[in-house]
Amino acid sequence: MDNLMKAEWFKLKKDRSLWTLIIILTAVSLSYPLLIVFDDGADSIKVMDFYQNTILQGNNYVIRLVPCILAGFFISSEYSIGTMKTIAASGNSRFRLYFAKLIIYSIGAVLISLIFPVIFTGAVSVVLNFNGMPEFGYFIGTIGLTILYAIAFASMMALFATIFTDSGKAIGFMLIFFIIFDSVLYLLSSVSPIFEVIFNYSVFKLFLDIVNYDTVHSAEMVKLIAVPVITFTALGILGSILFYKKEIK
Template sequence: MSNLVKSELFKLRKDRIFWTLVIGLALSGAFYPMLIFFDDGTFNAQAVSVNELYAYIALGGNNYITRLVPCILAGFFISSEYSIGTMKSIGASGNSRLRIYLAKLMAFSLGAVVISLAFPIFMTIVGSVFSGFNDMPELSYIVRTIGLTILYALAFASIMAVAAIIFTDSGKTIAFLIIFFTLIDSILYALSQEFTVFETIFNHSVFKLFLDTTKFKVGSEELLNLWVVPLITYIIFAIIGSIVFQKKEIK
């Protein structure tokens, strides 16, 4: 198992798509504050609140990044291995399909986490330095939101991995996942207005709760839900993905 994980991590480190996404997001996060600092042609960084920059812009924009950008990596890192024959070679290596899938899921999940953190971290660092660390957010808030971002990135990654295994084509996987993550909130919300069961599902889903991770103050029960739901989601979809992969015909 350890050799499989090392192999998948090695492929992730060498993956050009992965590094293109990470570097692109990092540069976007680093340069985006400049648009805010230049007010009517005048550089005025000292007036910018890092607390607001981090909470509303860095984390707010990262909501879409965490849901959508890893979809591209899923298509190329997982699905494309079917078309180029890599998955067939791995399947013939003597390792069980369960181990193969879990190793690939671990590596992909790590990639999704790095992608989800690149934009807010670089934006916050650059914004803090140029504004003279004006009105910094509390350390506890930063730790909580970063931790939750990691958890929800893992939860979304487990869902993406299942789709990547089902479609086995990078184009179909990316298209489906982007449409799915773009529309799922609206679909579940519309259903929740009509059916009580869907209201419960929506309110306790990672799609709804992820929007609450940026709140400055949360109750103990709400915080527990914010931590537990993505963990359960990750485990459930890891099991579903492993079952699908074991029944999948590898050509």
């Protein structure tokens, strides 16, 4: 397993799509705060408010959409170019192969998910002269939850990337799915108690509660932490079973 993860980590570090996405998000994180300089009311803006209302809210779309592109190139493309067939024929267990790729891909998704909370927040803090900084405990708590939800969404993306073995089809499907699925699930929850429970315990809904980290009760905090962990584990197992039974051409 260790050698498999080292091999996947080497491929991730060399993946051009990952570095392209990181560069683009970093450029946005560093350039957007410059617009605040030209805002006459910039002196009254607090970093905490900007962090909650802009960075964490905007990161919702980053976590759900941007890693889809990485999944298409890092996972799906290996099926279409024949790399996965060679790896599967290496003699290693397919379960180990899948989880090695899932874990390393999840690390890539986490790196993407932390650009806004870390780099964007840092740039905004400098521009706003560190006015009204978020408390350290709140910042670390939201970072930790962001990581958990990033790997939960990554497990979904890895599953879809395994189903669609063409990078273009995989990216297209995942972008549409993650754009509309939470809205569809919300509409279904309003007409069915079953879907209401599913929605309330889904990572799509709970991820939006990260911003309220400092006000949630202990029971809610357990749910915020447990749901992404369970989601990652369950979808990881499901994906490995799918990969085990999949005919790789």
